[in-house]
Amino acid sequence: MRAHRLRPIELLPWLAAVAAYFAFGSYLPLGSQIMIMILFALSLDLVLGYAGIVTLGQAAFFGVGAYAAGIYAVHVSGEPLSGLVIGAAAAAVTGLVSGAIVLRTSGLTLLMLTLAITSLLEAAANDATSITGGNDGLQGVAIDPILGRFDFDLYGRTAYLYCLAVLFLSWLFLRRLVHAPFGRSLVGIRENVVRMHAIGAPVRRRLLTAYTISAAFAGIAGALLTQTTQFVGLTVLSFERSGEVVIMLVLGGTGRLYGAFIGAAVYMIAQDQLAEADPIFWDFWIGLLLVLIVLFARGGILGLADRLTLPPRRR
Amino acid sequence: MTAVLETVRLCKRFGGVAVANDINFRLEAGARHALIGPNGAGKTTFVNLLSGRLAPSAGRILLGNADITRLPQAQRVKRGLGRTFQINTLFKGLPVLENVCLAAAEHAGFGARMLRAAGAQRDTMEHAFGLLDRLGIADVAALPVKELPYGKQRLVEIAIALALQPSVLLLDEPAAGVPSAESSVILDVIGQLPESVAVLIIEHDMELVFRFARRITVLVQGGVLVEGAPAEIAADPRVREVYLGERQHD
Numbered sequence: 001m002r003a004h005r006l007r008p009i010e011l012l013p014w015l016a017a018v019a020a021y022f023a024f025g026s027y028l029p030l031g032s033q034i035m036i037m038i039l040f041a042l043s044l045d046l047v048l049g050y051a052g053i054v055t056l057g058q059a060a061f062f063g064v065g066a067y068a069a070g071i072y073a074v075h076v077s078g079e080p081l082s083g084l085v086i087g088a089a090a091a092a093v094t095g096l097v098s099g100a101i102v103l104r105t106s107g108l109t110l111l112m113l114t115l116a117i118t119s120l121l122e123a124a125a126n127d128a129t130s131i132t133g134g135n136d137g138l139q140g141v142a143i144d145p146i147l148g149r150f151d152f153d154l155y156g157r158t159a160y161l162y163c164l165a166v167l168f169l170s171w172l173f174l175r176r177l178v179h180a181p182f183g184r185s186l187v188g189i190r191e192n193v194v195r196m197h198a199i200g201a202p203v204r205r206r207l208l209t210a211y212t213i214s215a216a217f218a219g220i221a222g223a224l225l226t227q228t229t230q231f232v233g234l235t236v237l238s239f240e241r242s243g244e245v246v247i248m249l250v251l252g253g254t255g256r257l258y259g260a261f262i263g264a265a266v267y268m269i270a271q272d273q274l275a276e277a278d279p280i281f282w283d284f285w286i287g288l289l290l291v292l293i294v295l296f297a298r299g300g301i302l303g304l305a306d307r308l309t310l311p312p313r314r315r
Numbered sequence: 316m317t318a319v320l321e322t323v324r325l326c327k328r329f330g331g332v333a334v335a336n337d338i339n340f341r342l343e344a345g346a347r348h349a350l351i352g353p354n355g356a357g358k359t360t361f362v363n364l365l366s367g368r369l370a371p372s373a374g375r376i377l378l379g380n381a382d383i384t385r386l387p388q389a390q391r392v393k394r395g396l397g398r399t400f401q402i403n404t405l406f407k408g409l410p411v412l413e414n415v416c417l418a419a420a421e422h423a424g425f426g427a428r429m430l431r432a433a434g435a436q437r438d439t440m441e442h443a444f445g446l447l448d449r450l451g452i453a454d455v456a457a458l459p460v461k462e463l464p465y466g467k468q469r470l471v472e473i474a475i476a477l478a479l480q481p482s483v484l485l486l487d488e489p490a491a492g493v494p495s496a497e498s499s500v501i502l503d504v505i506g507q508l509p510e511s512v513a514v515l516i517i518e519h520d521m522e523l524v525f526r527f528a529r530r531i532t533v534l535v536q537g538g539v540l541v542e543g544a545p546a547e548i549a550a551d552p553r554v555r556e557v558y559l560g561e562r563q564h565d
Contacts, residue, residue, distance in 0.1 A: 180428055
């Protein structure tokens with residue numbers, strides 16, 4: 001509740017991102033992918049970590065954002081910033097409409113509905129070949145220079161800095177949101193929905209707002225993927241993507257924003273490194289890591305860090 | 316006297332079982348009214364009907380002069396109806412102060428603000444802290460609720476309801492589960508509530524009821540058995556029968 005001034009450690013991810021830009025030139029495309037997944041995991045943290053909505057359908061919004069940005073680039077304009085807005089808006093509308101239905105339920109029903117909606121969208125995208133390219137993916141996505149000046153280069157430098165800037169602004173917004181009364185009321189809903197009703201909070205409207213905002217940011221992440229890879233494939237809407245982002249967030253720690261940063265980075269880097277060393281067996285190690293985290297460190301990697309650094313009282 | 320809260324032939328049936336049966340009830344302005352009855356009499360159901368957690372099968376509920384029978388919980392709270400829960404219903408992982416601030420923010424109408432409302436937030440926090448101070452739990456304001464002993468959690472339960480500045484307060488067994496040595500603190504808090512608040516208390520503890528209530532309603536099997544001043548209730552043979560009968564089972 002105290003004024004949430006920026007703590008120095010909160011600058012760490014940004015310093016790391018800038019340092020990585022100079023230190024790991026050949027890894028910049030991976031860096032962009034990581035930042036996209038961080039943004040995606042951040043969007044999930046708002047609903048899952050803060051509001052306690054357990055969803056397996058976050059890929060629906062990522063995918064809608066990705067396709068919307070791709071279709072916009074192919075048919076309307078390759079201007080990237082307006083493409084992001086289109087991706088965010090399309091995903092937000094999807095979130096608003098689907099949220100109005102799924103948020104009437106809870107628990108397993110809600111989980112299954114979010115999953116079903118993603119499957120529906122994936123099937124629709126597969127079927128609508130004339131719009132989405134179906135199974136072959138959406139080809140011919142050409143993106144103009146950012147602000148008319150910064151061309152997407154072969155080494156992924158522009159893409160990296162573009163993702164970094166979008167992630168930074170999104171983080172600023174979401175950080176503000178979770179510390180504002182709105183964000184605290186989401187935590188209240190997560191902690192005790194019965195009491196939130198009893199103190200006069202319009203719970204469903206609050207949840208729907210959060211769901212819509214979350215969808216918009218997932219859409220931005222999807223649009224970023226489209227614009228930086230200049231391609232949209234069906235996997236943006238896949239169940240695996242929904243599951244993967246949940247794993248990343250749980251790995252890092254839910255309900256604290258930075259879990260998304262740690263979780264996505266650890267997962268993506270481990271995937272990259274392990275897949276290189278052991279292309280067949282790498283997800284075994286990811287799975288093992290997750291089992292250990294869930295069993296022994298409920299708060300994820302950051303929860304573990306708390307336990308090691310904070311006195312017992314503050315756990 | 317004017318009624319601030321009234322029910323007219325209020326009924327609630329679960330399947331074929333009537334858990335609230337034609338309840339006509341009036342809570343006067345400034346009331347200190349107790350609702351007693353044996354286990355399973357439908358006391359908590361009645362509170363849930365009043366607060367809007369349950370929808371009645373028939374009958375009407377009036378708050379002030381307005382019919383609130385169909386209003387959702389949030390709207391009733393906005394009109395001044397506050398409640399506590401028999402079983403702690405708290406934001407367990409959050410600090411005590413934030414538990415109260417959440418309620419204060421909703422009451423002040425900025426619970427949905429997406430930007431920090433610095434001035435208003437400071438005001439509610441000061442108000443919330445003052446409330447904790449009054450209830451004698453300001454020293455634990457920064458602790459997560461789940462780390463508090465049960466008796467203090469019961470006080471947080473009341474503090475959250477008071478942060479809504481209700482004109483009608485429904486207390487569902489506020490001292491339930493608290494060792495009698497600690498319950499006096501809770502009784503003191505309830506005793507010191509301002510006269511402007513009409514209080515309906517549900518209670519098992521007869522000592523508490525007779526110390527606090529100026530009017531008592533006895534509920535048995537979902538229906539009102541008798542209502543009157545404490546002396547009348549204490550002398551009523553039917554009440555003695557219901558209660559002495561139950562006491563022996565305890």
